[in-house]
Amino acid sequence: xxxxxxxxxxxxxxxxxxxxxxxxxxxxxxxxxxxxxxxxxxxxxxxxxxxxxxxxxxxxxxxxxxxxxxxxxxxxxxxxxxxxxxxxxxxxxxxxxxxxxxxxxxxxxxxxxxxxxxxxxxxxxxxxxxxxxxxxxxxxxxxxxxxxxxxxxxxxxxxxxxxxxxxxxxxxxxxxxxxxxxxxxxxxxxxxxxxxxxxxxxxxxxxxxxxxxxxxxxxxxxxxxxxxxxxxxxxxxxxxxxxxxxxxxxxxxxxxxxxxxxxxxxxxxxxxxxxxxxxxxxxxxxxxxxxxxxxxx
Amino acid sequence: xxxxxxxxxxxxxxxxxxxxxxxxxxxxxxxxxxxxxxxxxxxxxxxxxxxxxxxxxxxxxxxxxxxxxxxxxxxxxxxxxxxxxxxxxxxxxxxxxxxxxxxxxxxxxxxxxxxxxxxxxxxxxxxxxxxxxxxxxxxx
Numbered sequence: 001x002x003x004x005x006x007x008x009x010x011x012x013x014x015x016x017x018x019x020x021x022x023x024x025x026x027x028x029x030x031x032x033x034x035x036x037x038x039x040x041x042x043x044x045x046x047x048x049x050x051x052x053x054x055x056x057x058x059x060x061x062x063x064x065x066x067x068x069x070x071x072x073x074x075x076x077x078x079x080x081x082x083x084x085x086x087x088x089x090x091x092x093x094x095x096x097x098x099x100x101x102x103x104x105x106x107x108x109x110x111x112x113x114x115x116x117x118x119x120x121x122x123x124x125x126x127x128x129x130x131x132x133x134x135x136x137x138x139x140x141x142x143x144x145x146x147x148x149x150x151x152x153x154x155x156x157x158x159x160x161x162x163x164x165x166x167x168x169x170x171x172x173x174x175x176x177x178x179x180x181x182x183x184x185x186x187x188x189x190x191x192x193x194x195x196x197x198x199x200x201x202x203x204x205x206x207x208x209x210x211x212x213x214x215x216x217x218x219x220x221x222x223x224x225x226x227x228x229x230x231x232x233x234x235x236x237x238x239x240x241x242x243x244x245x246x247x248x249x250x251x252x253x254x255x256x257x258x259x260x261x262x263x264x265x266x267x268x269x270x271x272x273x274x275x276x277x278x279x280x281x282x283x284x285x286x287x288x289x290x291x292x293x294x295x296x297x
Numbered sequence: 298x299x300x301x302x303x304x305x306x307x308x309x310x311x312x313x314x315x316x317x318x319x320x321x322x323x324x325x326x327x328x329x330x331x332x333x334x335x336x337x338x339x340x341x342x343x344x345x346x347x348x349x350x351x352x353x354x355x356x357x358x359x360x361x362x363x364x365x366x367x368x369x370x371x372x373x374x375x376x377x378x379x380x381x382x383x384x385x386x387x388x389x390x391x392x393x394x395x396x397x398x399x400x401x402x403x404x405x406x407x408x409x410x411x412x413x414x415x416x417x418x419x420x421x422x423x424x425x426x427x428x429x430x431x432x433x434x435x436x437x
Contacts, residue, residue, distance in 0.1 A: 023401075024377065026398075026399050026401075027354060027377070027399075027400075027401045028354075028374065028377070030353070030398060030399065030400040030401070031353060031354045031355035031358075032355075034353060034355050034356075034400075035355040035358070035359070038355070038359065053355075055372060055373065056355075056358055056370075056371065056372055056373075056374075057354070057355065057358070057374055057376075058373070058374050059373065059374025059375075059377060059378075060373035060374060060375075062373070062375070063373055063374040063375050063377060063378055064374075066375075066378035067377060067378050067381065070378060070381050070382055070385065071381070
């Protein structure tokens with residue numbers, strides 16, 4: 001059965017920025033090794049010395065809580081002291097999702113997109129809210145703990161990427177739907193007109209464009225606005241909403257990237273620390289030398 | 298830290314009556330900073346060891362145990378929060394050595410030295426008062 005490194009628990013449970021975690025485990029590890037050597041020099045067996053060194057240097061739960069309180073970001077310390085860490089995460093995420101969803105609905109309905117079917121608008125709203133919730137979870141985690149573990153980071157990024165793709169897809173779907181609804185009625189008369197009425201202008205049956213009215217000679221003839229521009233405008237609004245959501249999701253994550261890259265480097269060094277410590281552990285964690293000295297099996 | 302079971306729970310006023318005039322406003326009076334006696338002792342033990350020269354964490358722990366005849370010892374990593382707190386307060390300075398296997402050395406700063414002197418006086422007054430009460434030789 002593989003032995004877990006004694007500092008693995010410290011690394012796992014300490015919720016502080018990765019660089020702090022790395023510093024602490026390196027500091028404790030160096031002290032454990034040096035203390036073990038010193039205790040061996042004073043006559044203890046290697047395993048006795050190892051156990052004593054670990055007992056003395058490896059932080060227990062209380063020490064971890066003290067270290068966490070010392071090294072967590074200021075906001076996290078404040079929230080922790082008030083007992084609001086979990087509530088702050090839930091409230092922050094809910095607030096971000098609600099605000100983003102509300103803004104998306106207002107933006108879409110306010111810009112004349114109600115022709116777009118509900119099966120596009122509401123999923124798009126939900127996707128935008130989910131993008132904001134996902135991003136805010138990462139931000140709040142970093143603000144409170146200064147720590148976004150690799151597994152959680154990968155999960156949040158995968159979700160963010162999926163939501164970005166969903167936003168673009170829904171935007172495109174909505175735009176295609178608007179195009180289909182608008183242009184489909186125009187096609188038959190446009191094609192049929194030259195054959196049925198020779199020498200006369202084609203009859204416009206589109207509900208979106210009024211035919212030129214016969215009125216007073218002083219009245220300015222209405223400017224003929226092709227329906228295509230109005231339709232294209234609606235299509236662009238829907239597609240743009242999806243695209244804007246995607247850009248928001250991508251750029252929001254991009255804003256976190258420098259911090260995440262720094263953390264990633266520290267995480268790599270932590271992983272390397274434990275990988276290199278394995279052979280040492282295999283030698284140090286056994287209890288056999290004591291038993292062998294005493295003639296025990 | 299290993300020490301008696303009753304003393305660490307005792308809470309003393311930081312800079313209490315013996316240390317000087319009490320805060321005047323009611324608000325100050327209610328939010329007077331309190332620290333546990335054990336925490337104060339721990340800090341002073343660390344500062345006292347480092348007053349003799351820079352040391353690694355394990356050396357501080359060993360030195361405290363040896364020089365107090367085993368009366369005090371840091372167990373279960375309780376030393377690190379103290380070291381990091383004192384460092385954040387500017388009473389200690391740390392330095393990393395080595396490339397592949399890094400080690401951290403702590404030094405006492407002038408602020409730490411001043412804190413050690415002030416803390417020793419404060420603790421001496423409090424313990425004198427404590428033992429005066431316990432042994433019934435209340436100092437005038």
